[in-house]
């Protein structure tokens with residue numbers, strides 16, 4: 383049977399192979415086109431924003447307070463306000479979310495109660511932010527009597543990001559192979575020792591990614607803070623680092639962008655774009671530092 | 686080597702392979718004869734799997750693998766530019782260490798190869814049924830599975846899964862079947878079943894089997910190749926290699942002085 387074919391033409395492409403390769407090339411091209419289609423709008427958004435923002439993009443714009451009824455000047459109060467809100471909300475949501483996820487994934491037994499919690503978390507993660515806003519208004523502003531304040535707004539943002547942090551952390555934990563855990567248990571490690579020595583080091587980058595994504599979300603949401611603690615305008619000195627008390631209202635970038643784009647007349651044309659660029663860059667800086675942190679953790683993984 | 690009357694199936698000439706900077710194969714020259722069972726033995730990490738995976742160019746899926754030299758399968762250098770990987774892999778099938786049936790039904794697993802290598806509608810339903818039956822009979826699974834052709838292949842016992850993995854190669858009429866420690870996930874019974882199966886396939890296909898089990902190499906193979914640190918040390922008829930090893934390193938290995 384083997385000598386029936388001339389060795390020189392063995393494994394040569396048949397017509398059908400050529401046809402299959404053509405289909406393969408077409409599908410590959412199709413997917414590549416999708417990548418391009420996805421990238422073009424992204425890049426053009428950034429280019430468009432930066433181009434229009436150019437006249438205002440400088441250091442002064444960042445640390446200067448708004449002037450002339452917010453139609454000129456900078457965005458410092460809004461920038462600091464966003465910083466406050468993001469840091470406080472994540473300081474609340476990240477530990478609670480991560481610890482809860484550890485409990486759910488590592489300790490809780492697989493039963494109906496656990497499944498219901500899982501379902502609830504997944505569903506809460508999909509609730510529109512305006513609903514969280516309303517809840518925050520009722521719970522923190524009125525019921526808990528924090529009033530319209532940074533603390534109310536941060537708590538609302540925390541409530542909003544919590545389910546997503548839990549869900550992404552659980553996913554990161556679940557991606558650590560069960561055999562790693564078994565190896566630990568079989569030398570007599572407790573659950574906590576296993577978590578500390580094996581599970582966390584191997585899932586930390588996934589956990590961090592989940593949290594960082596929520597930074598951008600918390601920084602960008604407008605509705606929840608508009609209902610609970612963000613104001614149009616607050617007088618803040620140029621470059622002042624701690625302008626707000628926690629029981630006060632604050633300005634925020636997303637809200638500020640909305641205000642100057644729709645509510646204030648005669649705003650200098652480049653200011654809204656520059657505000658958007660600052661928002662974008664802050665998110666970028668956070669994401670970049672998260673990547674750096676992950677690389678660093680991976681290289682120093684000996685805890 | 687003995688008389689050249691029997692045809693050579695796989696020949697390698699000065700085959701070198703690097704994983705990045707690490708050289709895993711060094712000037713390997715072997716001649717695998719047609720229709721026989723050839724076993725590859727050697728200590729862990731000596732490059733048995735690597736060599737085996739060269740024969741159907743699966744190694745290339747890692748971008749950092751570099752190969753130099755020549756591999757002829759049935760007289761054709763498989764690194765020639767006119768060789769189609771699709772056709773090559775159709776002729777050179779592989780069975781892996783852990784049974785890896787595709788997570789679809791037993792029936793679909795067996796006709797999967799036919800479906801991807803033929804235009805839609807070439808085979809009638811009854812032809813396919815026949816092929817499935819023939820393949821399953823050939824690997825000795827027909828009696829057990831004829832009423833369960835629709836169950837998911839991944840739900841079978843490991844031994845059955847491994848046989849199925851062999852069965853799914855057969856409809857494509859491969860020339861060569863490569864087996865990488867096909868029994869290491871199986872118990873004694875399963876191992877014997879696979880060995881019996883190999884014995885039945887002998888003559889119809891050229892089989893190359895990697896094994897850590899010296900007794901298995903002796904039982905199943907006609908010829909045996911001993912490798913060490915990426916080099917071929919000795920290649921001989923199995924009984925010669927085990928009874929009168931020419932190289933002292935081979936002797937040490939088969940006596941179990943290192944492993």
Ligand SMILES: Nc1ncnc2c1ncn2[C@@H]1O[C@H](COP(=O)(O)OP(=O)(O)OP(=O)(O)O)[C@@H](O)[C@H]1O
Pocket residue numbers: 704707709727728729730731732733734735736747
């Ligand atoms: N994908 C890879 N990337 C880098 N190095 C590899 C890779 N696969 C194998 N190696 C190295 O190549 C050498 C040969 O490996 P190979 O798997 O071929 O050995 P083996 O003889 O099959 O061993 P075993 O009996 O343990 O299966 C080993 O030193 C291994 O570390």
Ligand SMILES: [Mg+2]
Pocket residue numbers: 733734735865895
């Ligand atoms: Mg191997």
